Amino acid sequence: MLKDWQAFQELATRFAAGEVCLRVAGLGGSARALVVAELLHAQSRPILVVVATLADAHRFAQDLRFFGAAAHEFPEREPQLWKGGHHREAEAERALIVRRLTAGEPVAVVVTPAALDTALPAPTDFRDGTLRVGVGDSLDRELLLEALEKAGYERVDTVVEVGQWSARGGIVDVFSPIHPSPARIELFGDDVESIRLFDPTTQRSTAALDELVVLPLAPVADTADNATRLLQYLPPAAPVVIDAPKLLEETSPEAPGRRPLAEMIADRPRLELELLTGDAADVTLETLSVDPFSGKFDRLLDEVRRWRAEGFSVRLAAADPNQAEHLKQILHDHGIDVPIVESLEAAENLGIVVGDVSGGFVVPAVGLVLLAESEIFGARRRTLRRPKYQRGAALTAFTDLAVGDLVVHEDHGIGRYLGLRAMRVGDKDADFLILEYAESNQLYVPVDRLDLVSKYLGADAGAARLDRLGGASWQRVKESVRAALREMAEELLKLYARRAVAEGHGFSPDTPWQREFEAAFRFEETPDQLRAIEDVKADMQNRSPMDRLVAGDVGYGKT
Known part of the structure; x- marks a missing residue:
């Protein structure tokens, strides 16, 4: 460049x-x-x-x-x-x-x-402290666990964070910073049978490894x-x-x-x-700073035209693809079509590049102008990206459960969670949830069928009775719920049929002024907020009555 x-x-x-x-x-x-x-x-x-x-x-x-x-x-x-x-x-x-x-x-x-x-x-200590475990290797399980402790890894019941490990029978889970997710080592005796990366939330395998490298994390004292x-x-x-x-x-x-x-x-x-x-x-190395435009697009476009007339390549940075599309639309509203380009070195002399940069500059010697998003729209305060909420109270992580909690299995009804157990099935080791039912019967649920299990949500958890495996009571409950839902669905269909033929007020699509106003908003919206905004706008532009509930945490952007 x-x-x-x-x-x-x-x-x-x-x-x-x-x-x-x-x-x-x-x-x-x-x-x-x-x-x-x-x-x-x-x-x-x-x-x-x-x-x-x-x-x-x-x-x-x-x-x-x-x-x-x-x-x-x-x-x-x-x-x-x-x-x-x-x-x-x-x-x-x-x-x-x-x-x-x-x-x-x-x-x-x-x-x-x-x-x-x-x-x-x-x-030398870092090199010697780095553990390598390969498929087909022979190793002593206890020596492996001792090495993990010595390397500074924390023993836990369920591995969810980097620097943790757990062991259940012939299964050893460890989260090394080398990989984006934890790895599961399956042992058959002293032989490493398989190594697989897995999702710590669902416990499902995502990729197979030939070798796992475990880096030492034990801190070293200054002295x-x-x-x-x-x-x-x-x-x-x-x-x-x-x-x-x-x-x-x-x-x-x-x-x-x-x-x-x-x-x-x-x-x-x-x-x-x-x-x-x-x-x-x-x-x-002579570089020049650029004055911020703070959402004043008429002035921005005047400068862009001047730079282009002088032979400069102009790059406008947008922190993410959504903001890049937003900027592209605003510029289109002002009569100039600007492509989204792959890099600063793209052939186009004017383009939007996706990426977060702290500030822009002008390099006269090479004819390059870069404007950061903050200089185009004004300073924006980054919003903390929270993880998405789990779907209802559905069980998506073992950390959602404690031994003794009541759960509901989709096919077998209310049971009590007793813990997690590793067992050998055929020639493979696998993890199972143990659920207790009436008369002390137990059900073993493989972790790859975790979607069938959810937490019990009833307010009367203390009085809830365990269902019998193979009994008819849970099927009767499901049938009564189906009947109630069918009746509710019929009422809703009649209601929405009446609303579908009703006519309300349809708002006009966004204007250029609306888009500029939104672009100047000093907070960065989350993907969920952006999706909610677009969905609400689409409803408002439709002449049919609007049916939408916007839900979210207090102080998290609903208004």
Whole structure:
């Protein structure tokens, strides 16, 4: 992308030569991440980026990913709030980054000085502590469980989070950060019969593995003899980018024992990014900031026309596909059709690119203009993406149940949940829910038929009677419910037949002003909110009477 920029080519040449210190001036905002991403693409070694705060780390890593770089935020060590307690998600992220560095992957790792000084296991200890389990291997089950404990994994009844493991007979579940979901190891004696990834919510298999790699997650004390730091995992020639050179002169009052950054990165090639130009700079890369338009589309289009007339390629960033389509429609309303393009390097000189970037810039030397979504619409506050609610009270995870809870099986009625048991069926191990019915009879439900079981919802749970397996009482209950539902359905059909022929008021479709007003909304809607909005609008434009209930948490956007 920057290959025709002479100043950048000079920087890339000197950077590849490993100059000890290069001071680069003129870069502002996300243009810094663009330059680092281009340098990373041009070489086969990792880059370390040091920023001032965790917020800066998140923003810089996000920008790097927008420009196509493999980027990771290296977490700081959080305080241990209870004996033996540590933050496994952060340990998992650190372990994953360390593994990628040891594998020689050309990645960008974004850190704060505090994170850079976080204690890690020595490279030999990390390598020796990494467990590998392959299909067909012979291993001692008890030694495997001991190794998981030693590696810092937590034993639980049901694995749902990274860094956990459980064991039931010949089945061992473990959630390694290598994979997006936990893995199930099935043993037959001492032989590994199969390894499968599974959904922790439904317990159903999603993929088969030939080998499972379990990374060590046990935290290392700062004072441990084998403690090392992140820099020990980088090749000696791997450069360090300092996003704020003033960090080199600072010490931390919150951690007086922490080594100064200048001492930690001594003797490593480094790139210092200065915002302002100056005589002290080794290379100056001129970029310009852009004024925010904050939803003023007439002014935005005037600027876009001017940039295009001057030969610039203009890219408008939208954080997600929905917002990209929204922006495309608004621009169409203003008389200009803008395609959604795959990347910044697409052939079109005007396009919408999907991706989240902190800010835009102008690079006069290569004729590139980038506008971030926040500059187009105004600053938007991100909405926390909650997981979707489960369907009613249907059982979708073992964590929904406690031993002794009443449940309802679709075919057999009310029973009591007694727990989970691993059993061998034919030549395979499988997990079953154990349900107790009247007269102490038991039903074994395989986990892949979890959809047949739901929690009992009656208010009189204490007085509820267990059904008999094979008895007629549950069938009589189902028949009476069917009859009541049939009667209700007939009444509803008559009601809706009358409403279907009734005529109400139909509202007009959205106008350009309506779309601009919505685009300026300072909160980011969730997918469910967007779907509800579109459904309600469709109802309002229909002349038939509207029948829709919008339900949601208090303070979660219904109005």
